[in-house]
Amino acid sequence: MKDIHCQEIISTVKRLFIEANTELGQDMLDAFKSALAKEESPVGQDILNQLMENARLAKETKVPICQDTGLAVVFVELGQDVHVVGGGLKDAIEEGVRQGYREGYLRKSACHPFTRKNTGDNTPAVIYIDVVPGEQVKIIAVPKGGGSENMSRIYMLSPAMGIKGVKEKVLETVREAGPNPCPPTIIGVGIGGTFEQAALQAKKALLRPVGEPNPDPEIDRLEREWLEEINRLGIGPQGLGGRITSLSVHIHILPCHIASLPVAINVQCHANRHKVAVL
Amino acid sequence: MGNIYRLETPLKEEDVVKLRIGDKVLLSGIVYTARDAAHKRLIDLIEKNESLPIGLEGQVIYYVGPSPAPPGRPIGAAGPTTSYRMDPYAPTLIAHGIRGMIGKGKRSKEVVEAMVKHKAVYFGATGGAGALISQSIREAGIIAYEDLGPEAIWRFKVVDLPVIVVNDTMGNDLYEQGKERFRI
Numbered sequence A: 001m002k003d004i005h006c007q008e009i010i011s012t013v014k015r016l017f018i019e020a021n022t023e024l025g026q027d028m029l030d031a032f033k034s035a036l037a038k039e040e041s042p043v044g045q046d047i048l049n050q051l052m053e054n055a056r057l058a059k060e061t062k063v064p065i066c067q068d069t070g071l072a073v074v075f076v077e078l079g080q081d082v083h084v085v086g087g088g089l090k091d092a093i094e095e096g097v098r099q100g101y102r103e104g105y106l107r108k109s110a111c112h113p114f115t116r117k118n119t120g121d122n123t124p125a126v127i128y129i130d131v132v133p134g135e136q137v138k139i140i141a142v143p144k145g146g147g148s149e150n151m152s153r154i155y156m157l158s159p160a161m162g163i164k165g166v167k168e169k170v171l172e173t174v175r176e177a178g179p180n181p182c183p184p185t186i187i188g189v190g191i192g193g194t195f196e197q198a199a200l201q202a203k204k205a206l207l208r209p210v211g212e213p214n215p216d217p218e219i220d221r222l223e224r225e226w227l228e229e230i231n232r233l234g235i236g237p238q239g240l241g242g243r244i245t246s247l248s249v250h251i252h253i254l255p256c257h258i259a260s261l262p263v264a265i266n267v268q269c270h271a272n273r274h275k276v277a278v279l
Numbered sequence B: 001m002g003n004i005y006r007l008e009t010p011l012k013e014e015d016v017v018k019l020r021i022g023d024k025v026l027l028s029g030i031v032y033t034a035r036d037a038a039h040k041r042l043i044d045l046i047e048k049n050e051s052l053p054i055g056l057e058g059q060v061i062y063y064v065g066p067s068p069a070p071p072g073r074p075i076g077a078a079g080p081t082t083s084y085r086m087d088p089y090a091p092t093l094i095a096h097g098i099r100g101m102i103g104k105g106k107r108s109k110e111v112v113e114a115m116v117k118h119k120a121v122y123f124g125a126t127g128g129a130g131a132l133i134s135q136s137i138r139e140a141g142i143i144a145y146e147d148l149g150p151e152a153i154w155r156f157k158v159v160d161l162p163v164i165v166v167n168d169t170m171g172n173d174l175y176e177q178g179k180e181r182f183r184i
């Protein structure tokens, strides 16, 4: 049994959200660079250059990468031999979000769905906790912006539609999203499971570093094929026309009911922010 | 990319009619921010024939909800928000003199028609380039509707704010035409 004080969780969550919002991962910086080499549209090249400069400036000036600093999504892998002391785990995460958004000068974007009244501190966070073997806690902070989340879709397809049907839905989602999710995007696809599981898998798929191949060679082939088809749509950086509409497609597959074929498509903008800590 | 222009606000008719989709513009001068709630209030005032908190003639409206200013800076991250939410209000503001809008995402047919009729343009700023755009904003202050919080009207003094012409006064649309050009 290992004790972890909730204070440590608070300060870690706070730090992760501030860092995630100001420091883009190396995988994204590399992806911009290789996108720039492939982009033929001069406007598209200009945008990609701006995005690289933006990432540099955000890190240097600590001004967020994007003003939409997102709802605070938190994935926790909690070792079953960990004992959180000094308070509740969820309360600690919420407090970390509160402090991070206040002290990091991040925008508070959580509001009531109808009255639109802002909650004022960007809580509640969106928290997913998995219990895993061991005595560590892994925390992944994912600020998720509204523009790309709004373009995400879920479908309960008929099993007969198969791979082809799923691919069509992915292409349709990207086409209809056009410029709105701030391309170049990353497309998370959750296939199978139940209705809500498909959506969660799609979001989790986005956590894989861009450029890291899918461990399953068959799925890896699909990811590459779908990415190529997406990039034939011509939408381009910011939707202003070009070769690079998406940087990567990430697929997660789960077994599903014999009567179903759920597919969820979670669109992630180029502000693909996440930071991990292990306690 | 088309031509590169440096323009000073307020914009005159001759400033905008020469612009074509794909042109890059570095904007300097004053721009005003407004999102849905502020638009609604402006339109209400226009309908009641009351005076507005800002003059509209030649002005540029930036659709943005910035993040809070860290110490020592005029503003936080300040990239564009999606423009379609302002579409119901934009034609009236265009008819009352605004020459430019800055945002991201497609505009409605009505907005495009109003731009052609009254000679105004729609600029795209790079969505998600919040830190980069923040550098172009040298002064920032709320000038109306403070009660709307992040949706208040701000006055930004900008220098070389980088934008791209997405809809010009000829009715062209870079989202449509750009995509067509690169579709395989």
Ligand code: SF4
Pocket: A066, A067, A068, A069, A144, A145, A146, A147, A148, A180, A181, A182, A269, A270, A271, B079, B080, B081, B127, B128, B129
């Ligand atoms: S879609 Fe992403 S990059 Fe674009 S404004 Fe929203 S959070 Fe920022």
